[in-house]
Amino acid sequence: MSTSRIEAFSDGVFAIAATLLVLELKVPHVEPGELGGTLLGNWPSYATYVVSFLVIGIIWVNHHAVLERIRKVDRPLLFLNLVFLMAVAVIPFPTALLADYLKAGHDEHLAAAVYGGSMTLMGVTFGSIWTYAVLRGDLLHQGVDPVRARRSLWIFAVGNPLYVLAIGASLLSATLALAIYALLAFFYLFDVLPPLKRADMEEGAPEEPESAL
Amino acid sequence: MSTSRIEAFSDGVFAIAATLLVLELKVPHVEPGELGGTLLGNWPSYATYVVSFLVIGIIWVNHHAVLERIRKVDRPLLFLNLVFLMAVAVIPFPTALLADYLKAGHDEHLAAAVYGGSMTLMGVTFGSIWTYAVLRGDLLHQGVDPVRARRSLWIFAVGNPLYVLAIGASLLSATLALAIYALLAFFYLFDVLPPLKRADMEEGAPEEPESAL
Amino acid sequence: MSTSRIEAFSDGVFAIAATLLVLELKVPHVEPGELGGTLLGNWPSYATYVVSFLVIGIIWVNHHAVLERIRKVDRPLLFLNLVFLMAVAVIPFPTALLADYLKAGHDEHLAAAVYGGSMTLMGVTFGSIWTYAVLRGDLLHQGVDPVRARRSLWIFAVGNPLYVLAIGASLLSATLALAIYALLAFFYLFDVLPPLKRADMEEGAPEEPESAL
Amino acid sequence: MSTSRIEAFSDGVFAIAATLLVLELKVPHVEPGELGGTLLGNWPSYATYVVSFLVIGIIWVNHHAVLERIRKVDRPLLFLNLVFLMAVAVIPFPTALLADYLKAGHDEHLAAAVYGGSMTLMGVTFGSIWTYAVLRGDLLHQGVDPVRARRSLWIFAVGNPLYVLAIGASLLSATLALAIYALLAFFYLFDVLPPLKRADMEEGAPEEPESAL
Numbered sequence: 093m094s095t096s097r098i099e100a101f102s103d104g105v106f107a108i109a110a111t112l113l114v115l116e117l118k119v120p121h122v123e124p125g126e127l128g129g130t131l132l133g134n135w136p137s138y139a140t141y142v143v144s145f146l147v148i149g150i151i152w153v154n155h156h157a158v159l160e161r162i163r164k165v166d167r168p169l170l171f172l173n174l175v176f177l178m179a180v181a182v183i184p185f186p187t188a189l190l191a192d193y194l195k196a197g198h199d200e201h202l203a204a205a206v207y208g209g210s211m212t213l214m215g216v217t218f219g220s221i222w223t224y225a226v227l228r229g230d231l232l233h234q235g236v237d238p239v240r241a242r243r244s245l246w247i248f249a250v251g252n253p254l255y256v257l258a259i260g261a262s263l264l265s266a267t268l269a270l271a272i273y274a275l276l277a278f279f280y281l282f283d284v285l286p287p288l289k290r291a292d293m294e295e296g297a298p299e300e301p302e303s304a305l
Numbered sequence: 306m307s308t309s310r311i312e313a314f315s316d317g318v319f320a321i322a323a324t325l326l327v328l329e330l331k332v333p334h335v336e337p338g339e340l341g342g343t344l345l346g347n348w349p350s351y352a353t354y355v356v357s358f359l360v361i362g363i364i365w366v367n368h369h370a371v372l373e374r375i376r377k378v379d380r381p382l383l384f385l386n387l388v389f390l391m392a393v394a395v396i397p398f399p400t401a402l403l404a405d406y407l408k409a410g411h412d413e414h415l416a417a418a419v420y421g422g423s424m425t426l427m428g429v430t431f432g433s434i435w436t437y438a439v440l441r442g443d444l445l446h447q448g449v450d451p452v453r454a455r456r457s458l459w460i461f462a463v464g465n466p467l468y469v470l471a472i473g474a475s476l477l478s479a480t481l482a483l484a485i486y487a488l489l490a491f492f493y494l495f496d497v498l499p500p501l502k503r504a505d506m507e508e509g510a511p512e513e514p515e516s517a518l
Numbered sequence: 519m520s521t522s523r524i525e526a527f528s529d530g531v532f533a534i535a536a537t538l539l540v541l542e543l544k545v546p547h548v549e550p551g552e553l554g555g556t557l558l559g560n561w562p563s564y565a566t567y568v569v570s571f572l573v574i575g576i577i578w579v580n581h582h583a584v585l586e587r588i589r590k591v592d593r594p595l596l597f598l599n600l601v602f603l604m605a606v607a608v609i610p611f612p613t614a615l616l617a618d619y620l621k622a623g624h625d626e627h628l629a630a631a632v633y634g635g636s637m638t639l640m641g642v643t644f645g646s647i648w649t650y651a652v653l654r655g656d657l658l659h660q661g662v663d664p665v666r667a668r669r670s671l672w673i674f675a676v677g678n679p680l681y682v683l684a685i686g687a688s689l690l691s692a693t694l695a696l697a698i699y700a701l702l703a704f705f706y707l708f709d710v711l712p713p714l715k716r717a718d719m720e721e722g723a724p725e726e727p728e729s730a731l
Numbered sequence: 732m733s734t735s736r737i738e739a740f741s742d743g744v745f746a747i748a749a750t751l752l753v754l755e756l757k758v759p760h761v762e763p764g765e766l767g768g769t770l771l772g773n774w775p776s777y778a779t780y781v782v783s784f785l786v787i788g789i790i791w792v793n794h795h796a797v798l799e800r801i802r803k804v805d806r807p808l809l810f811l812n813l814v815f816l817m818a819v820a821v822i823p824f825p826t827a828l829l830a831d832y833l834k835a836g837h838d839e840h841l842a843a844a845v846y847g848g849s850m851t852l853m854g855v856t857f858g859s860i861w862t863y864a865v866l867r868g869d870l871l872h873q874g875v876d877p878v879r880a881r882r883s884l885w886i887f888a889v890g891n892p893l894y895v896l897a898i899g900a901s902l903l904s905a906t907l908a909l910a911i912y913a914l915l916a917f918f919y920l921f922d923v924l925p926p927l928k929r930a931d932m933e934e935g936a937p938e939e940p941e942s943a944l
Contacts, residue, residue, distance in 0.1 A: 104316060127841050174363070325537065387576070397540050624763035
């Protein structure tokens, strides 16, 4: 299977999961004159919406960067990607859970830990896709330096303890934990993958690299 | 109509049906301190979510493998594919039904049987797409050996009684039935279709293989 | 704008609207032993699900056939397509309305008429896309015979009174009206558009037909 | 990252956000004979559905026109686009809010202002994508005249005060504000971007324009 097919399906799941988040923003039904205060009191819903949307969006960018460096997809990689997508698609649930219990003012530590567990699952399964492709070797794009690819695995591995730390922060403060997840999302904005050398192949002819040999 | 168009539409339905499953995970509203126990008690929702997501994902892989071996799509095939997609898109309903009645602790045998009926419908309609293409013959990709394609129909036919067996298991235990469906999904991970010989055609020119002969 | 972009967006709306229909299938919460009877009593939900899914799927096929015969998309055509997609995307609402009032056993004639109105709106706006492209002329694909294209407008025009007839049937019986819409969907399975002569252009080079002249 | 990837993801969000709007149209459950009156009384839901669907659809057209004029996407642009998509994806929430409070007959001024704030956010973030690309310069397609591109920024800037004016109108009448947003959507139908000169490049080879020089 070509990576373009797996990308199209994954993009669909990313886009739908991100857009479904809005369904957790419920219209409050209040007495006359109370709408303003109620909407302001719903800030946890907006904050979790923004963090989850950005996380999904930024993970989408990185997922694309990983697939760009993969030449061929085999069945184990397909399955790893499926488990990763399952972790992405579930995000609206812990998002709503955290928002509702931040508002309720109780059990919010547990809700934040569940949210963190969901983020960690996504991070771990995402890392497993890249790790599998690098360790297998022959799945990598030829424009990727294998030595630098193996080195990049360390950076992936370092990210996961940060998630676990954030889960620990949930015990102190659910709001703090949410802020840490927002920060982690921003760190994902930096590209840690080895560069993809495209100089030796034209954009329009990625399938015929022999002309460059 | 080219298979690429039918694939794009089908991929959309697969991705949306899989991602909509999360809407069946409802945030419980409980008294302070009870969230942990309630979330744990909701295990049927998570178990059915995982099984249904993996089933849809694996069927997506196999659907792609079937379409890859089909050269041309005619109106009956379009219609068969549409009925198949209807069976895929409905999965969130039996999934929620099974989860809710596993939790309720009554009528779960019937709920599991309905879930099984939904899976069987998907299996049968999926098989009908491949069967129609093989029996028509001129719709098959020329890289597919017609003899092996006809032989593969037996493997498809063997799968359906397994689904019926699992429906029978629903009468004994709804949880057992769910486990069988999870196992059936994993069996789908193995490719039973005849190989597609691509050696004689370049990726960039799938429509003009005669230049390579 | 190329037709491929408008197709991608339209396909998305078709696939999502069809898949969202499942959200109208609600899990009933009943006393022990009553699930079977309740599920059977919910037949209007399944019947309307099937009809609406098939209608959306078949309209998708025909929409693709129309866009295939259009070479260029201008702003008015984009806008007509947008209004058409709005009529497609709204279908889950009249579908749920008809299902709920067939079950309620009252006001079902009005619900069926609203369903019919929604189908008529879809049919009329769909027809307007093809009508506009044919009457403008320079938007048509050069493989389309302009004389046969104009003649096909009559067939489109004939379809709309059938919808109005079905709305009238709603007054007699909501179930009868639903059956008529199912039949109308099947009639849409037949291709009424003029054939697209592709003999003079290669699949891989649709943008440079001058090489064939 | 190529613009085609960002377009595919953005198209998904547009299509899903537009189609999810239908979920805000709830089936009313009424006493026998009251369906007609209740459906008519729900006009705010239909009006807001139509305005929001058209706004999303027209913004989709303009988003495509902007991306067409961008040659290369860098990380800041990706991030700006992500924030813009977040503003698009949230639209079903203020749409439902405005519909519900127009029906409730109280707090509708605030609801209309929130709706306007959401539209303004979408307009401002959309403008920021084009502004960033124009000011950076090297991201623009070479078929775009830089002088005219800079001039077009003024037209973008002029649009935003109109949104703020409409928010002000919310204080007078929520219905009036909704009408103004509908009008603003129609103004977006006119293309204000500098033309994209394509004469010097073939459709099939957009990445190698040097061959034409």
